[in-house]
Amino acid sequence: MSLEASGTHRKAPTVNSDEQASPAEHASADVVVEVEGCKAADAHAVFRVLHTAFRSDRAPDDVPQETPGPGTTVWTSTVDVSERGTTPEPRRLSAPVTVSLQGGYWAVDQLCAGLKSAFVVHLLGTAAGDQEKEVELRLETLRQPVTKGAP
Template identity: 55%
Template sequence: MKSSEKPTSAQGGDTEVTVELSGCEAEDAHAVFGALRTVFASDRAPDDRPEEVAGARPTVWSSTFDVSEVREKAAPTRLTRPVTADVQGGYRAVAKLQEELGGAFAVEVLGTAAGDQEQEAQLRLDTLRA
């Protein structure tokens, strides 16, 4: 690739990752999104707190993060219980998000699905143990 060319998604240059959280408390969703907003620019405002929605269907919280620049490292963050995060984006972008999550949480990859230009990963996040 020439230095003047921008990488395409197929080359792993995509910088946006969508993160979806479900099956967790609003407090834990806020903790995960707050840690990610510390590190990366987001489509959500810092004071945007996840709220529970009444009804029979599960609540899904979603946010998109631009992983092209690390603003600062995330500090270890406490969760009330493990959280499952479904993430989707370019290969390098997903890897970068996963790497930075490791500063705030214990991260376990539960599964991945690969496409031509994007990767989906399911991550289990838990409080880091000393």
């Protein structure tokens, strides 16, 4: 299901050949997210965080399913970062998770910032293009600080 099919996608304004559109009008707020090489429960934790922080084409109860057979399972989602939701709480992961993000520079940066409240985010690599970039991240469980004198 795409954001456009669900009715939450905003179309960019049309511009005739005599008009100039501002850069903001060309920038997309959509980021394609790929989660791979992890358990379905960890992929679900990542998608729940994204759904809390932004609009997503995955429903909160859309739990990723393991695919039997050889090879790595890759789960995908399209996230609209044009409006922030609530700040997600930290989520526990059973192991580090690799996430690839692809979209406009601003949109990818917004999504990365949204992940930082819930996970430790390590940048593994970046591929930059003219209008978009692809970022590979490793997410880990965010350790809560221990308060002295706490019971």
